[in-house]
Amino acid sequence: MSSVTGTAGGLRRATIAEINTVKINPTVRPELVVSGARGTHDVSNFLLIRIVTSDGVEGIGEVSATLTWSGEDSFTAERVIDAALRPALIGAPLVPVVALEERMDRVLAGNPFTKAGIATALWDAYARGLGVPLAVALGGPLRDEIRVKCSLSGNGDRLETGYRRARDAGFEAFKIKIGMDLDGDVDRLRQARDLAGPDAFIGLDANGGYDRDTARRAVQRMAEYDPAFLEQPVQPTDLAGMAAMRSLGLPIIADESVFGTADLMAVIAAGAADVISLYIGKSGGPGRALQMATLAAAAGIGVIIGSNGELGVGAAAQTQVAVAAPGLRTDIPSDIIGAHYYQQDVLDQREVFGGGLDLTGLRARIGDAPGLGVALRADLAAALGSRA
Ligand SMILES: [Mg+2]
Missing domain, CATH: 3.20.20.120 (Enolase-like C-terminal domain)
Incomplete structure:
Protein backbone atom coordinates (compact mmCIF):
# COMPACT_ATOMS: atom_id res chain seq x y z
CA MET A 1 0.00 0.00 0.00
CA SER A 2 1.33 3.40 -0.86
CA SER A 3 -0.01 6.56 0.61
CA VAL A 4 -0.27 9.98 -0.95
CA THR A 5 2.34 12.27 0.50
CA GLY A 6 3.74 15.72 -0.03
CA THR A 7 2.26 18.88 -1.46
CA ALA A 8 0.19 17.17 -4.15
CA GLY A 9 -1.42 14.90 -1.57
CA GLY A 10 -2.21 17.94 0.56
CA LEU A 11 -3.75 19.65 -2.43
CA ARG A 12 -5.99 16.66 -3.09
CA ARG A 13 -7.28 16.72 0.47
CA ALA A 14 -7.90 20.49 0.52
CA THR A 15 -11.47 21.74 0.62
CA ILE A 16 -12.99 25.16 -0.09
CA ALA A 17 -13.07 27.03 3.22
CA GLU A 18 -13.92 30.63 2.29
CA ILE A 19 -15.35 32.56 -0.66
CA ASN A 20 -15.27 36.34 -0.21
CA THR A 21 -16.30 39.08 -2.64
CA VAL A 22 -15.97 42.85 -2.99
CA LYS A 23 -17.62 45.13 -5.55
CA ILE A 24 -15.46 47.57 -7.47
CA ASN A 25 -16.47 50.36 -9.86
CA PRO A 26 -13.42 51.51 -11.80
CA THR A 27 -13.89 54.23 -14.41
CA VAL A 28 -12.48 53.94 -17.90
CA ARG A 29 -10.06 56.63 -19.08
CA PRO A 30 -12.36 59.03 -20.96
CA GLU A 31 -10.27 58.94 -24.13
CA LEU A 32 -10.51 55.13 -24.31
CA VAL A 33 -14.23 54.65 -23.62
CA VAL A 34 -15.48 51.98 -26.02
CA SER A 35 -18.70 52.64 -27.93
CA GLY A 36 -20.06 49.98 -30.23
CA ALA A 37 -23.31 48.54 -31.49
CA ARG A 38 -23.85 47.00 -28.03
CA GLY A 39 -23.59 50.30 -26.15
CA THR A 40 -20.95 52.36 -24.35
CA HIS A 41 -18.64 50.98 -21.65
CA ASP A 42 -17.42 53.83 -19.40
CA VAL A 43 -17.63 52.37 -15.90
CA SER A 44 -17.23 48.75 -14.87
CA ASN A 45 -19.37 47.29 -12.10
CA PHE A 46 -17.14 44.29 -11.51
CA LEU A 47 -16.67 41.90 -8.60
CA LEU A 48 -13.41 40.62 -7.11
CA ILE A 49 -13.38 37.18 -5.53
CA ARG A 50 -11.00 35.50 -3.11
CA ILE A 51 -11.24 31.85 -2.15
CA VAL A 52 -9.23 30.15 0.57
CA THR A 53 -8.73 26.39 0.91
CA SER A 54 -8.65 24.43 4.15
CA ASP A 55 -4.86 24.41 4.02
CA GLY A 56 -4.64 28.15 3.50
CA VAL A 57 -3.99 28.37 -0.25
CA GLU A 58 -5.67 31.43 -1.77
CA GLY A 59 -7.04 32.05 -5.24
CA ILE A 60 -8.41 35.24 -6.77
CA GLY A 61 -10.87 35.89 -9.55
CA GLU A 62 -12.77 38.69 -11.23
CA VAL A 63 -16.33 38.88 -12.57
CA SER A 64 -15.84 41.19 -15.57
CA ALA A 65 -19.46 41.39 -16.72
CA THR A 66 -21.81 44.04 -18.04
CA LEU A 67 -25.60 44.06 -18.18
CA THR A 68 -25.63 44.75 -21.92
CA TRP A 69 -23.34 41.82 -22.68
CA SER A 70 -24.41 38.89 -20.51
CA GLY A 71 -27.01 40.36 -18.20
CA GLU A 72 -24.62 40.16 -15.24
CA ASP A 73 -22.79 42.72 -13.11
CA SER A 74 -21.39 42.92 -9.58
CA PHE A 75 -24.87 43.04 -8.05
CA THR A 76 -26.22 39.95 -9.82
CA ALA A 77 -22.92 38.16 -9.25
CA GLU A 78 -22.89 38.81 -5.51
CA ARG A 79 -26.52 37.74 -5.23
CA VAL A 80 -26.07 34.39 -7.03
CA ILE A 81 -22.80 33.65 -5.23
CA ASP A 82 -24.56 34.23 -1.89
CA ALA A 83 -27.67 32.27 -2.84
CA ALA A 84 -26.25 29.38 -4.85
CA LEU A 85 -22.52 29.14 -5.53
CA ARG A 86 -21.00 29.64 -2.08
CA PRO A 87 -23.35 27.13 -0.41
CA ALA A 88 -22.59 24.60 -3.16
CA LEU A 89 -18.81 24.97 -2.97
CA ILE A 90 -17.92 25.48 0.68
CA GLY A 91 -16.60 22.20 2.09
CA ALA A 92 -16.17 20.61 -1.36
CA PRO A 93 -12.73 19.29 -2.43
CA LEU A 94 -10.72 21.68 -4.61
CA VAL A 95 -9.57 18.73 -6.74
CA PRO A 96 -10.78 18.07 -9.37
CA VAL A 97 -11.66 21.65 -10.29
CA VAL A 98 -13.84 20.43 -13.18
CA ALA A 99 -16.16 18.79 -10.63
CA LEU A 100 -16.63 22.19 -8.99
CA GLU A 101 -17.48 23.70 -12.38
CA GLU A 102 -20.12 20.99 -12.85
CA ARG A 103 -21.40 21.63 -9.34
CA MET A 104 -21.86 25.32 -10.18
CA ASP A 105 -23.83 24.38 -13.30
CA ARG A 106 -26.14 22.14 -11.26
CA VAL A 107 -27.12 24.87 -8.79
CA LEU A 108 -27.19 27.91 -11.08
CA ALA A 109 -28.44 28.31 -14.66
CA GLY A 110 -26.62 30.73 -16.93
CA ASN A 111 -24.46 33.46 -15.37
CA PRO A 112 -21.27 32.32 -17.14
CA PHE A 113 -19.25 35.42 -16.25
CA THR A 114 -20.02 34.98 -12.54
CA LYS A 115 -19.11 31.31 -12.68
CA ALA A 116 -15.96 32.30 -14.55
CA GLY A 117 -14.93 34.63 -11.72
CA ILE A 118 -15.27 31.82 -9.19
CA ALA A 119 -13.66 29.29 -11.53
CA THR A 120 -10.70 31.63 -12.06
CA ALA A 121 -10.17 31.76 -8.29
CA LEU A 122 -10.43 27.96 -8.06
CA TRP A 123 -7.94 27.41 -10.89
CA ASP A 124 -5.62 30.04 -9.38
CA ALA A 125 -5.65 28.22 -6.03
CA TYR A 126 -5.13 24.88 -7.78
CA ALA A 127 -2.11 26.13 -9.74
CA ARG A 128 -0.69 27.88 -6.64
CA GLY A 129 -1.10 24.61 -4.77
CA LEU A 130 0.94 22.90 -7.48
CA GLY A 131 3.45 25.77 -7.43
CA VAL A 132 3.21 26.41 -11.17
CA PRO A 133 1.77 29.14 -13.43
CA LEU A 134 -1.85 28.52 -14.36
CA ALA A 135 -0.82 27.99 -18.00
CA VAL A 136 1.31 25.06 -16.86
MG1 LIG B 1 -16.30 41.73 -30.23
Whole structure:
Protein backbone atom coordinates (compact mmCIF):
# COMPACT_ATOMS: atom_id res chain seq x y z
CA MET A 1 0.00 0.00 0.00
CA SER A 2 1.33 3.40 -0.86
CA SER A 3 -0.01 6.56 0.61
CA VAL A 4 -0.27 9.98 -0.95
CA THR A 5 2.34 12.27 0.50
CA GLY A 6 3.74 15.72 -0.03
CA THR A 7 2.26 18.88 -1.46
CA ALA A 8 0.19 17.17 -4.15
CA GLY A 9 -1.42 14.90 -1.57
CA GLY A 10 -2.21 17.94 0.56
CA LEU A 11 -3.75 19.65 -2.43
CA ARG A 12 -5.99 16.66 -3.09
CA ARG A 13 -7.28 16.72 0.47
CA ALA A 14 -7.90 20.49 0.52
CA THR A 15 -11.47 21.74 0.62
CA ILE A 16 -12.99 25.16 -0.09
CA ALA A 17 -13.07 27.03 3.22
CA GLU A 18 -13.92 30.63 2.29
CA ILE A 19 -15.35 32.56 -0.66
CA ASN A 20 -15.27 36.34 -0.21
CA THR A 21 -16.30 39.08 -2.64
CA VAL A 22 -15.97 42.85 -2.99
CA LYS A 23 -17.62 45.13 -5.55
CA ILE A 24 -15.46 47.57 -7.47
CA ASN A 25 -16.47 50.36 -9.86
CA PRO A 26 -13.42 51.51 -11.80
CA THR A 27 -13.89 54.23 -14.41
CA VAL A 28 -12.48 53.94 -17.90
CA ARG A 29 -10.06 56.63 -19.08
CA PRO A 30 -12.36 59.03 -20.96
CA GLU A 31 -10.27 58.94 -24.13
CA LEU A 32 -10.51 55.13 -24.31
CA VAL A 33 -14.23 54.65 -23.62
CA VAL A 34 -15.48 51.98 -26.02
CA SER A 35 -18.70 52.64 -27.93
CA GLY A 36 -20.06 49.98 -30.23
CA ALA A 37 -23.31 48.54 -31.49
CA ARG A 38 -23.85 47.00 -28.03
CA GLY A 39 -23.59 50.30 -26.15
CA THR A 40 -20.95 52.36 -24.35
CA HIS A 41 -18.64 50.98 -21.65
CA ASP A 42 -17.42 53.83 -19.40
CA VAL A 43 -17.63 52.37 -15.90
CA SER A 44 -17.23 48.75 -14.87
CA ASN A 45 -19.37 47.29 -12.10
CA PHE A 46 -17.14 44.29 -11.51
CA LEU A 47 -16.67 41.90 -8.60
CA LEU A 48 -13.41 40.62 -7.11
CA ILE A 49 -13.38 37.18 -5.53
CA ARG A 50 -11.00 35.50 -3.11
CA ILE A 51 -11.24 31.85 -2.15
CA VAL A 52 -9.23 30.15 0.57
CA THR A 53 -8.73 26.39 0.91
CA SER A 54 -8.65 24.43 4.15
CA ASP A 55 -4.86 24.41 4.02
CA GLY A 56 -4.64 28.15 3.50
CA VAL A 57 -3.99 28.37 -0.25
CA GLU A 58 -5.67 31.43 -1.77
CA GLY A 59 -7.04 32.05 -5.24
CA ILE A 60 -8.41 35.24 -6.77
CA GLY A 61 -10.87 35.89 -9.55
CA GLU A 62 -12.77 38.69 -11.23
CA VAL A 63 -16.33 38.88 -12.57
CA SER A 64 -15.84 41.19 -15.57
CA ALA A 65 -19.46 41.39 -16.72
CA THR A 66 -21.81 44.04 -18.04
CA LEU A 67 -25.60 44.06 -18.18
CA THR A 68 -25.63 44.75 -21.92
CA TRP A 69 -23.34 41.82 -22.68
CA SER A 70 -24.41 38.89 -20.51
CA GLY A 71 -27.01 40.36 -18.20
CA GLU A 72 -24.62 40.16 -15.24
CA ASP A 73 -22.79 42.72 -13.11
CA SER A 74 -21.39 42.92 -9.58
CA PHE A 75 -24.87 43.04 -8.05
CA THR A 76 -26.22 39.95 -9.82
CA ALA A 77 -22.92 38.16 -9.25
CA GLU A 78 -22.89 38.81 -5.51
CA ARG A 79 -26.52 37.74 -5.23
CA VAL A 80 -26.07 34.39 -7.03
CA ILE A 81 -22.80 33.65 -5.23
CA ASP A 82 -24.56 34.23 -1.89
CA ALA A 83 -27.67 32.27 -2.84
CA ALA A 84 -26.25 29.38 -4.85
CA LEU A 85 -22.52 29.14 -5.53
CA ARG A 86 -21.00 29.64 -2.08
CA PRO A 87 -23.35 27.13 -0.41
CA ALA A 88 -22.59 24.60 -3.16
CA LEU A 89 -18.81 24.97 -2.97
CA ILE A 90 -17.92 25.48 0.68
CA GLY A 91 -16.60 22.20 2.09
CA ALA A 92 -16.17 20.61 -1.36
CA PRO A 93 -12.73 19.29 -2.43
CA LEU A 94 -10.72 21.68 -4.61
CA VAL A 95 -9.57 18.73 -6.74
CA PRO A 96 -10.78 18.07 -9.37
CA VAL A 97 -11.66 21.65 -10.29
CA VAL A 98 -13.84 20.43 -13.18
CA ALA A 99 -16.16 18.79 -10.63
CA LEU A 100 -16.63 22.19 -8.99
CA GLU A 101 -17.48 23.70 -12.38
CA GLU A 102 -20.12 20.99 -12.85
CA ARG A 103 -21.40 21.63 -9.34
CA MET A 104 -21.86 25.32 -10.18
CA ASP A 105 -23.83 24.38 -13.30
CA ARG A 106 -26.14 22.14 -11.26
CA VAL A 107 -27.12 24.87 -8.79
CA LEU A 108 -27.19 27.91 -11.08
CA ALA A 109 -28.44 28.31 -14.66
CA GLY A 110 -26.62 30.73 -16.93
CA ASN A 111 -24.46 33.46 -15.37
CA PRO A 112 -21.27 32.32 -17.14
CA PHE A 113 -19.25 35.42 -16.25
CA THR A 114 -20.02 34.98 -12.54
CA LYS A 115 -19.11 31.31 -12.68
CA ALA A 116 -15.96 32.30 -14.55
CA GLY A 117 -14.93 34.63 -11.72
CA ILE A 118 -15.27 31.82 -9.19
CA ALA A 119 -13.66 29.29 -11.53
CA THR A 120 -10.70 31.63 -12.06
CA ALA A 121 -10.17 31.76 -8.29
CA LEU A 122 -10.43 27.96 -8.06
CA TRP A 123 -7.94 27.41 -10.89
CA ASP A 124 -5.62 30.04 -9.38
CA ALA A 125 -5.65 28.22 -6.03
CA TYR A 126 -5.13 24.88 -7.78
CA ALA A 127 -2.11 26.13 -9.74
CA ARG A 128 -0.69 27.88 -6.64
CA GLY A 129 -1.10 24.61 -4.77
CA LEU A 130 0.94 22.90 -7.48
CA GLY A 131 3.45 25.77 -7.43
CA VAL A 132 3.21 26.41 -11.17
CA PRO A 133 1.77 29.14 -13.43
CA LEU A 134 -1.85 28.52 -14.36
CA ALA A 135 -0.82 27.99 -18.00
CA VAL A 136 1.31 25.06 -16.86
CA ALA A 137 -1.53 23.63 -14.74
CA LEU A 138 -3.71 23.83 -17.86
CA GLY A 139 -1.24 21.73 -19.85
CA GLY A 140 0.76 24.53 -21.49
CA PRO A 141 2.26 26.87 -22.20
CA LEU A 142 2.56 26.52 -25.95
CA ARG A 143 4.08 30.04 -26.07
CA ASP A 144 5.15 32.59 -23.46
CA GLU A 145 3.55 35.69 -24.96
CA ILE A 146 0.91 36.79 -27.40
CA ARG A 147 0.32 39.98 -29.39
CA VAL A 148 -2.45 42.34 -28.32
CA LYS A 149 -4.45 45.12 -29.92
CA CYS A 150 -6.55 48.08 -28.73
CA SER A 151 -10.19 48.95 -29.54
CA LEU A 152 -10.86 52.40 -30.95
CA SER A 153 -14.25 54.06 -31.25
CA GLY A 154 -15.78 57.42 -32.11
CA ASN A 155 -15.00 59.75 -34.99
CA GLY A 156 -12.94 62.89 -35.50
CA ASP A 157 -11.22 64.26 -32.39
CA ARG A 158 -12.44 61.42 -30.21
CA LEU A 159 -10.95 58.75 -32.45
CA GLU A 160 -7.69 60.68 -32.77
CA THR A 161 -7.38 61.18 -29.00
CA GLY A 162 -8.03 57.47 -28.39
CA TYR A 163 -5.51 56.54 -31.05
CA ARG A 164 -2.83 58.82 -29.53
CA ARG A 165 -3.46 57.42 -26.07
CA ALA A 166 -3.22 53.86 -27.39
CA ARG A 167 0.02 54.66 -29.24
CA ASP A 168 1.43 56.21 -26.04
CA ALA A 169 0.62 52.94 -24.25
CA GLY A 170 2.60 51.11 -26.94
CA PHE A 171 -0.19 49.69 -29.10
CA GLU A 172 0.59 49.10 -32.77
CA ALA A 173 -2.44 46.93 -33.65
CA PHE A 174 -6.05 48.08 -33.45
CA LYS A 175 -9.63 47.22 -34.07
CA ILE A 176 -12.34 49.77 -34.66
CA LYS A 177 -15.97 49.49 -33.71
CA ILE A 178 -18.41 49.51 -36.65
CA GLY A 179 -21.95 48.15 -37.10
CA MET A 180 -23.72 51.45 -36.46
CA ASP A 181 -24.24 53.87 -39.36
CA LEU A 182 -22.39 52.79 -42.47
CA ASP A 183 -21.11 56.22 -43.58
CA GLY A 184 -19.78 56.96 -40.10
CA ASP A 185 -18.25 53.48 -39.91
CA VAL A 186 -16.42 53.94 -43.24
CA ASP A 187 -15.18 57.36 -42.07
CA ARG A 188 -13.89 55.79 -38.84
CA LEU A 189 -11.85 53.18 -40.69
CA ARG A 190 -10.53 55.76 -43.18
CA GLN A 191 -9.43 58.02 -40.33
CA ALA A 192 -7.89 55.16 -38.37
CA ARG A 193 -5.94 54.08 -41.47
CA ASP A 194 -4.73 57.67 -42.02
CA LEU A 195 -3.59 57.88 -38.40
CA ALA A 196 -1.98 54.46 -38.12
CA GLY A 197 -0.40 54.28 -41.55
CA PRO A 198 -0.60 51.78 -44.40
CA ASP A 199 1.17 48.93 -42.61
CA ALA A 200 -0.69 48.98 -39.28
CA PHE A 201 -2.91 46.05 -38.33
CA ILE A 202 -6.55 47.25 -38.17
CA GLY A 203 -9.53 44.92 -37.79
CA LEU A 204 -13.28 45.57 -37.68
CA ASP A 205 -15.82 44.65 -34.98
CA ALA A 206 -19.50 45.18 -35.85
CA ASN A 207 -20.86 43.65 -32.62
CA GLY A 208 -23.65 42.09 -34.70
CA GLY A 209 -24.94 45.52 -35.72
CA TYR A 210 -25.38 44.99 -39.47
CA ASP A 211 -27.88 43.03 -41.50
CA ARG A 212 -26.39 40.84 -44.24
CA ASP A 213 -26.75 43.38 -47.06
CA THR A 214 -25.22 46.20 -45.04
CA ALA A 215 -22.35 43.97 -43.96
CA ARG A 216 -21.62 43.14 -47.61
CA ARG A 217 -21.72 46.80 -48.60
CA ALA A 218 -19.49 47.68 -45.64
CA VAL A 219 -16.81 45.23 -46.74
CA GLN A 220 -16.95 46.54 -50.32
CA ARG A 221 -16.66 50.17 -49.22
CA MET A 222 -13.97 49.49 -46.62
CA ALA A 223 -11.75 47.23 -48.76
CA GLU A 224 -9.52 50.10 -49.92
CA TYR A 225 -8.53 50.73 -46.28
CA ASP A 226 -7.28 47.15 -45.92
CA PRO A 227 -9.04 45.79 -42.82
CA ALA A 228 -7.52 42.59 -41.40
CA PHE A 229 -10.68 40.83 -40.19
CA LEU A 230 -14.41 41.25 -39.68
CA GLU A 231 -15.76 40.36 -36.24
CA GLN A 232 -19.42 39.49 -35.69
CA PRO A 233 -20.81 41.28 -38.79
CA VAL A 234 -24.42 40.12 -38.25
CA GLN A 235 -26.61 39.27 -35.30
CA PRO A 236 -25.43 36.44 -33.05
CA THR A 237 -28.16 33.95 -34.00
CA ASP A 238 -27.75 34.44 -37.78
CA LEU A 239 -25.21 31.67 -38.27
CA ALA A 240 -26.14 31.27 -41.95
CA GLY A 241 -25.42 34.98 -42.39
CA MET A 242 -22.08 34.61 -40.62
CA ALA A 243 -21.25 31.68 -42.91
CA ALA A 244 -22.19 33.70 -46.00
CA MET A 245 -19.82 36.52 -44.95
CA ARG A 246 -16.85 34.15 -45.18
CA SER A 247 -16.93 34.56 -48.98
CA LEU A 248 -16.10 38.28 -48.70
CA GLY A 249 -12.38 37.70 -48.36
CA LEU A 250 -11.80 38.61 -44.70
CA PRO A 251 -11.40 36.20 -41.78
CA ILE A 252 -14.77 36.14 -39.99
CA ILE A 253 -14.54 36.14 -36.19
CA ALA A 254 -17.49 34.93 -34.11
CA ASP A 255 -17.79 36.77 -30.79
CA GLU A 256 -21.40 37.27 -29.62
CA SER A 257 -22.39 34.08 -31.52
CA VAL A 258 -20.27 31.95 -29.17
CA PHE A 259 -20.62 31.95 -25.41
CA GLY A 260 -20.28 28.33 -24.27
CA THR A 261 -19.42 24.99 -25.83
CA ALA A 262 -22.90 24.38 -27.28
CA ASP A 263 -22.65 27.66 -29.22
CA LEU A 264 -19.22 26.69 -30.49
CA MET A 265 -20.52 23.35 -31.75
CA ALA A 266 -23.38 25.15 -33.56
CA VAL A 267 -20.90 27.52 -35.23
CA ILE A 268 -18.72 24.57 -36.28
CA ALA A 269 -21.76 22.74 -37.70
CA ALA A 270 -22.88 25.86 -39.62
CA GLY A 271 -19.39 26.72 -40.90
CA ALA A 272 -20.10 30.16 -39.48
CA ALA A 273 -16.61 31.44 -38.61
CA ASP A 274 -12.89 31.23 -39.30
CA VAL A 275 -11.94 32.34 -35.80
CA ILE A 276 -13.64 32.32 -32.39
CA SER A 277 -13.23 35.17 -29.91
CA LEU A 278 -12.92 33.30 -26.60
CA TYR A 279 -13.55 35.05 -23.30
CA ILE A 280 -12.86 33.59 -19.91
CA GLY A 281 -16.27 35.01 -18.92
CA LYS A 282 -18.34 33.65 -21.81
CA SER A 283 -16.78 30.20 -21.40
CA GLY A 284 -17.37 29.99 -17.67
CA GLY A 285 -13.70 30.01 -16.64
CA PRO A 286 -10.12 29.29 -17.70
CA GLY A 287 -10.54 25.50 -17.91
CA ARG A 288 -13.68 25.72 -20.03
CA ALA A 289 -12.08 28.34 -22.29
CA LEU A 290 -9.16 26.02 -22.91
CA GLN A 291 -11.51 23.12 -23.67
CA MET A 292 -13.29 25.32 -26.23
CA ALA A 293 -9.98 26.27 -27.87
CA THR A 294 -9.15 22.56 -28.14
CA LEU A 295 -12.54 21.77 -29.66
CA ALA A 296 -12.27 24.66 -32.13
CA ALA A 297 -8.77 23.58 -33.14
CA ALA A 298 -10.02 20.05 -33.79
CA ALA A 299 -12.52 21.57 -36.23
CA GLY A 300 -9.84 23.65 -37.92
CA ILE A 301 -10.98 26.92 -36.36
CA GLY A 302 -8.55 29.29 -34.67
CA VAL A 303 -9.14 31.38 -31.56
CA ILE A 304 -8.22 34.77 -30.21
CA ILE A 305 -8.86 36.04 -26.69
CA GLY A 306 -11.58 38.71 -26.52
CA SER A 307 -12.25 41.28 -23.84
CA ASN A 308 -15.02 42.66 -21.71
CA GLY A 309 -12.75 45.32 -20.22
CA GLU A 310 -11.10 43.02 -17.70
CA LEU A 311 -9.05 44.49 -14.89
CA GLY A 312 -5.69 43.02 -13.91
CA VAL A 313 -6.97 39.78 -12.41
CA GLY A 314 -9.09 39.09 -15.48
CA ALA A 315 -6.21 40.12 -17.77
CA ALA A 316 -3.95 37.63 -16.00
CA ALA A 317 -6.51 34.86 -16.55
CA GLN A 318 -6.80 35.83 -20.23
CA THR A 319 -3.02 35.74 -20.64
CA GLN A 320 -2.58 32.38 -18.89
CA VAL A 321 -5.26 30.82 -21.13
CA ALA A 322 -3.97 32.54 -24.27
CA VAL A 323 -0.46 31.10 -23.92
CA ALA A 324 -1.91 27.62 -23.29
CA ALA A 325 -4.61 27.63 -25.99
CA PRO A 326 -4.28 25.29 -28.99
CA GLY A 327 -5.08 27.03 -32.26
CA LEU A 328 -4.40 30.57 -31.04
CA ARG A 329 -4.15 32.78 -34.13
CA THR A 330 -0.79 34.50 -33.90
CA ASP A 331 -1.56 36.69 -36.93
CA ILE A 332 -4.60 38.29 -35.23
CA PRO A 333 -3.65 40.05 -31.97
CA SER A 334 -5.88 39.34 -28.98
CA ASP A 335 -7.77 41.82 -26.77
CA ILE A 336 -5.89 41.69 -23.47
CA ILE A 337 -6.25 45.38 -22.89
CA GLY A 338 -8.37 46.07 -19.83
CA ALA A 339 -5.52 47.21 -17.63
CA HIS A 340 -4.77 50.04 -20.05
CA TYR A 341 -8.34 51.31 -19.98
CA TYR A 342 -8.71 52.21 -16.34
CA GLN A 343 -7.63 55.15 -14.21
CA GLN A 344 -6.38 52.73 -11.57
CA ASP A 345 -5.87 48.96 -11.67
CA VAL A 346 -6.59 46.43 -8.92
CA LEU A 347 -3.15 44.78 -8.85
CA ASP A 348 -0.17 45.17 -6.56
CA GLN A 349 2.18 46.57 -9.22
CA ARG A 350 5.25 45.09 -7.50
CA GLU A 351 3.81 41.64 -8.19
CA VAL A 352 3.01 42.49 -11.80
CA PHE A 353 6.51 43.68 -12.56
CA GLY A 354 8.09 41.07 -10.31
CA GLY A 355 7.73 38.42 -12.97
CA GLY A 356 4.16 37.20 -12.68
CA LEU A 357 2.63 38.98 -15.64
CA ASP A 358 3.93 41.48 -18.14
CA LEU A 359 1.40 43.57 -20.08
CA THR A 360 2.34 46.19 -22.63
CA GLY A 361 0.52 47.61 -25.62
CA LEU A 362 2.38 45.14 -27.82
CA ARG A 363 2.02 41.90 -25.96
CA ALA A 364 0.90 39.98 -22.89
CA ARG A 365 3.48 37.67 -21.37
CA ILE A 366 3.41 35.22 -18.47
CA GLY A 367 6.22 34.83 -15.97
CA ASP A 368 7.24 32.08 -13.58
CA ALA A 369 5.07 33.03 -10.59
CA PRO A 370 2.48 30.41 -9.60
CA GLY A 371 -1.23 30.62 -10.40
CA LEU A 372 -2.40 33.75 -12.18
CA GLY A 373 0.92 35.35 -11.29
CA VAL A 374 -0.61 38.47 -9.79
CA ALA A 375 -1.69 39.79 -6.37
CA LEU A 376 -4.31 42.35 -5.43
CA ARG A 377 -3.59 45.82 -4.09
CA ALA A 378 -3.27 45.68 -0.31
CA ASP A 379 -6.51 47.62 0.32
CA LEU A 380 -8.51 45.24 -1.88
CA ALA A 381 -6.85 42.16 -0.39
CA ALA A 382 -7.78 43.43 3.06
CA ALA A 383 -11.36 44.10 1.97
CA LEU A 384 -11.50 40.45 0.84
CA GLY A 385 -10.38 39.23 4.26
CA SER A 386 -6.74 38.51 3.49
CA ARG A 387 -4.59 38.71 6.60
CA ALA A 388 -1.33 38.73 4.62
MG1 LIG B 1 -16.30 41.73 -30.23
